[in-house]
Amino acid sequence: MRGGRRRAAEPPGNRDLGFARHSPGDPEDWRERFVEAYDQEFREWIAAASEGTAGGPSTWDGYAATLVADAALRAVSSGGLEPVNMIPKPTL
Structure with missing residues (x-):
């Protein structure tokens, strides 16, 4: 998908605990959850x-x-809440 954004699917079984979420089946780190998204991003970049x-x-x-x-x-x-103060976007 070129020029778009995707939202990663929430793993099943997540529970909202206020500030944080927890699921007994959560992976130890980000790689297991996002490996397919990163692989797809690389495939699309190579094709482009x-x-x-x-x-x-x-x-x-x-x-x-x-x-x-x-x-x-x-x-x-x-x-x-903290503001994000950006300058106007220049022509780059």
Whole structure:
């Protein structure tokens, strides 16, 4: 799926415990849950690259992700919502 976003399916048996979720069958780390999504992403990238159209995250995407991660860390410390303050997107 090019140019779109997918939401990873929730593993069966999750229970909402407030801030965190827990399932007795949760994998030990992210690899088991996301391996197929990463494999699919690589297959799509290779197919696009063979057509000369491979894309991917931009510098703007990296900037936005960094600001979101920073706000998330502030929220952990403050216990509240933290703003994500972005400059207007320049022509890159």
